[in-house]
Amino acid sequence: MASFQVLYAEDEFTNRKLIEIQLSKSGISCDVASDGLQAYQKLEENSYEVVILDQYMPGLNGDQLARKILAKYPDLPLIAITSDDGEIDKLRSAGFREIFIKPLRTTAYIDILRQYLKT
Amino acid sequence: MSFEAEKVIQSVLEFYYSSGIISSKSDTISVKVEGSNSFIGNRQHYEQILFFVFGHLLPEFITPVIRVSSQINPLALLKTSFLLPGTSGAARDQLMTTIEEDRRLKKLLKLAGAETTIVEDEGQAVVVLFPVESVLQLGSEPVVNVSELKTRYDSKEIALTLLEGFVMNSRRHLTLLINAISKDDWQEAHRHAHALKGGALNVCAEAIVQRAKSIEIAIKDQHYDILKQAIQALETACSDLESTWSDYREELNG
Numbered sequence: 001m002a003s004f005q006v007l008y009a010e011d012e013f014t015n016r017k018l019i020e021i022q023l024s025k026s027g028i029s030c031d032v033a034s035d036g037l038q039a040y041q042k043l044e045e046n047s048y049e050v051v052i053l054d055q056y057m058p059g060l061n062g063d064q065l066a067r068k069i070l071a072k073y074p075d076l077p078l079i080a081i082t083s084d085d086g087e088i089d090k091l092r093s094a095g096f097r098e099i100f101i102k103p104l105r106t107t108a109y110i111d112i113l114r115q116y117l118k119t
Numbered sequence: 120m121s122f123e124a125e126k127v128i129q130s131v132l133e134f135y136y137s138s139g140i141i142s143s144k145s146d147t148i149s150v151k152v153e154g155s156n157s158f159i160g161n162r163q164h165y166e167q168i169l170f171f172v173f174g175h176l177l178p179e180f181i182t183p184v185i186r187v188s189s190q191i192n193p194l195a196l197l198k199t200s201f202l203l204p205g206t207s208g209a210a211r212d213q214l215m216t217t218i219e220e221d222r223r224l225k226k227l228l229k230l231a232g233a234e235t236t237i238v239e240d241e242g243q244a245v246v247v248l249f250p251v252e253s254v255l256q257l258g259s260e261p262v263v264n265v266s267e268l269k270t271r272y273d274s275k276e277i278a279l280t281l282l283e284g285f286v287m288n289s290r291r292h293l294t295l296l297i298n299a300i301s302k303d304d305w306q307e308a309h310r311h312a313h314a315l316k317g318g319a320l321n322v323c324a325e326a327i328v329q330r331a332k333s334i335e336i337a338i339k340d341q342h343y344d345i346l347k348q349a350i351q352a353l354e355t356a357c358s359d360l361e362s363t364w365s366d367y368r369e370e371l372n373g
Contacts, residue, residue: 012292012314013284014321021277056310083317103320 003047004031005117009039009065010054010081015102019052026110028117036060043069048076050116052100055082055091063087063094070095077116260326262360265370268323275371278322282371285318286364289327289357292318296334300346309338315353326356 005028010016016032023030031046033039037059043051051069055062066078080091083102091099097116100109263282272278292311299308312334319327330353337345 011310012317013288014281014318017281017284018277018321021280025273056313058307058310083313102317 001046002031004029005049005119006030006052006113007033007039007042007046007048007050008052009033009036009057009062010052011035011057012054015054015081019104022107022110023113026107028110028113036062036065040065040068043073049118050077050079050113052079052081052113053096055080055084055087062096063090066091066094066096079113079116261367262324262326262356262363263367264323264325265367268367269371271323279368279371282322282364282367285322285324286360289315289318289360293354293357297350300350305338309335312338324356324360327353327360330356 006023008016008019008023008030010019010032011034016034020030020032031042031048033042036053036057039051039053040060053062053065057065060068062080062082066080069076069078078096079098079100080094080096081100081102081104082088082091085101088099098112100112268278268282269275272281292315296308296311296315299305299311312331316328316331316335319325319331330349334346334349334353337343337349
């Protein structure tokens with residue numbers, strides 16, 4: 001079992017790569033998944049402190065995946081990323097602790113993310 | 120839909136605001152196209168307003184027209200071939216505010232661009248015509264705004280990585296988008312349009328952002344009739360990016 005601080009699931013390459021690079025530069029270990037199903041599989045195989053989920057993904061959308069994850073890992077902090085602010089209520093009710101609205105123009109989101117890291 | 124045309128229309132709407140015809144950002148803008156429902160949104164909904172306008176007008180090849188009036192409520196002037204944005208309700212009094220004729224004409228000419236615009240002064244109102252051929256033309260600006268991309272990230276390596284990744288992946292999303300549309304799988308189609316828009320935003324490819332966004336809104340609002348044309352425009356922009364991206368790479372490196 002591998003151990004990472006963050007798991008980030010996002011199907012769009014540039015969004016995924018950008019956050020992966022920014023977290024890496026900030027000294028935060030990050031594993032990535034390109035869809036919801038892969039994210040859930042990784043979650044079962046590895047250890048993570050926080051999971052970040054994009055809302056629109058193939059297979060399972062962020063809110064659907066969040067419900068599935070929280071049913072098995074109720075204490076795991078989940079953070080949503082979306083560019084659609086009309087989805088906020090849906091994401092909150094799915095159990096996300098934080099909701100980041102894209103595009104993330106600065107790295108201020110990393111400070112918020114750090115609050116959920118144990119290491 | 121032409122990005123140039125979008126910019127022109129947006130500029131004209133900005134003109135409403137700067138001229139005091141619309142008093143604040145919370146004012147509503149109403150758009151009425153003959154034979155369709157009205158669209159009413161606030162000024163922050165430019166894209167939806169523009170989509171509403173072009174989504175209805177382009178398939179019928181009617182020349183889009185914006186009528187700007189400083190003295191009377193444009194909504195009171197509904198005519199068959201005119202598109203009439205204006206304000207409603209409490210903001211109506213603002214339309215009674217007179218602005219200087221010279222200033223209005225000058226600004227409209229500047230905003231709309233002389234090449235594709237005919238301006239007719241009809242006394243109380245100014246009519247700005249956008250010939251359909253111009254609206255359908257693709258903008259001449261580069262697909263990627265390299266100077267903006269250079270300043271967006273800490274290092275040029277990040278910009279290059281993202282741009283290269285976007286170029287490699289945009290064709291896949293486009294193909295999957297077209298496949299999804301052919302199967303009436305609207306959720307999947309929306310997701311790929313959304314992914315293209317998001318990726319294009321990250322690499323400052325504004326022409327792709329606008330086209331993908333038009334498709335995203337079209338799918339969401341079930342305006343399927345304009346998709347063929349919108350997809351063609353998106354495909355052209357993606358092809359343009361593929362054929363020119365090595366130039367952008369050199370520019371970023373230089």
